[in-house]
Amino acid sequence: MDAVRQLLGIIEEIAKGNYSNDIMALTKEDQPETTRAIAEAIGLMMVKIEAREYQLEMMVEELKALNLKIKENTIKTVSAMAHALAARDAYTEGHAARVGDLAGRMAALMGLNEEEAESIRLGGILHDIGKIGFPDELFQAHEGQNPNNLVKEIMKHPGAGAEILKDLDFLGLSVELVHCHHERLDGKGYPRKLNAEEIPLGARILAVADSYDAMTTDRPYQKGRSPEAALGILRQHAGTRWDEACIEALEAVLGDVQNQ
Numbered sequence: 215m216d217a218v219r220q221l222l223g224i225i226e227e228i229a230k231g232n233y234s235n236d237i238m239a240l241t242k243e244d245q246p247e248t249t250r251a252i253a254e255a256i257g258l259m260m261v262k263i264e265a266r267e268y269q270l271e272m273m274v275e276e277l278k279a280l281n282l283k284i285k286e287n288t289i290k291t292v293s294a295m296a297h298a299l300a301a302r303d304a305y306t307e308g309h310a311a312r313v314g315d316l317a318g319r320m321a322a323l324m325g326l327n328e329e330e331a332e333s334i335r336l337g338g339i340l341h342d343i344g345k346i347g348f349p350d351e352l353f354q355a356h357e358g359q360n361p362n363n364l365v366k367e368i369m370k371h372p373g374a375g376a377e378i379l380k381d382l383d384f385l386g387l388s389v390e391l392v393h394c395h396h397e398r399l400d401g402k403g404y405p406r407k408l409n410a411e412e413i414p415l416g417a418r419i420l421a422v423a424d425s426y427d428a429m430t431t432d433r434p435y436q437k438g439r440s441p442e443a444a445l446g447i448l449r450q451h452a453g454t455r456w457d458e459a460c461i462e463a464l465e466a467v468l469g470d471v472q473n474q
């Protein structure tokens with residue numbers, strides 16, 4: 215009876231994941247034959263379970279490494295696409311990466327989780343990818359002073375971008391953010407004239423980061439504004455054009471950068 219109780223105790227420990235050598239004592243010659251046979255079978259089972267657990271742990275490690283590689287490749291793919299656009303549109307060199315960086319930081323500061331913040335960062339890097347099919351004259355066009363037919367063409371780029379990216383499953387949410395980055399809270403944006411609550415938060419973040427970077431960067435036709443002046447313009451249009459909470463997040467991110 216003692217041996218049965220001992221065997222039972224050992225089985226319970228194995229079930230909890232505690233593998234000890236206690237079972238060995240019950241396989242010795244001084245034990246009744248039945249006890250020895252059961253103890254040997256349990257011992258063998260324990261060794262096999264341990265080996266499988268080890269194998270699983272190894273597989274999990276391999277999967278983690280593969281996952282990291284996929285993530286790295288995703289970022290490289292996205293960067294390659296952004297570089298392809300930069301090659302055509304020289305004066306926005308660095309703009310995509312800066313918008314991605316700013317938007318990702320704003321998202322994290324607003325309490326979005328790591329995955330969402332990363333989608334927003336990738337959306338920032340790719341936001342203008344739809345311009346890649348533009349004719350050269352559109353790249354030479356000047357913001358705010360374009361003939362109507364050019365403006366119409368320019369307004370197609372968010373939709374064109376979403377169309378280019380739509381089959382890249384790894385981009386997830388980023389594709390919709392690219393589609394919505396020129397929408398405005400008051401419904402006067404483009405291409406779909408969405409209203410505030412219809413615009414994903416990530417796209418409202420992108421709109422603020424994109425506009426801030428465009429305003430503070432020197433262009434052939436305009437000198438970049440100071441950060442204070444750009445923030446002033448954003449604040450002036452808070453609630454109509456841009457989301458106030460996103461502007462506050464931008465201010466906090468810029469404050470953090472200055473304090474570094």
Ligand SMILES: [Fe+2]
Nearest residue numbers: 341342395396
């Ligand atoms: Fe854009």
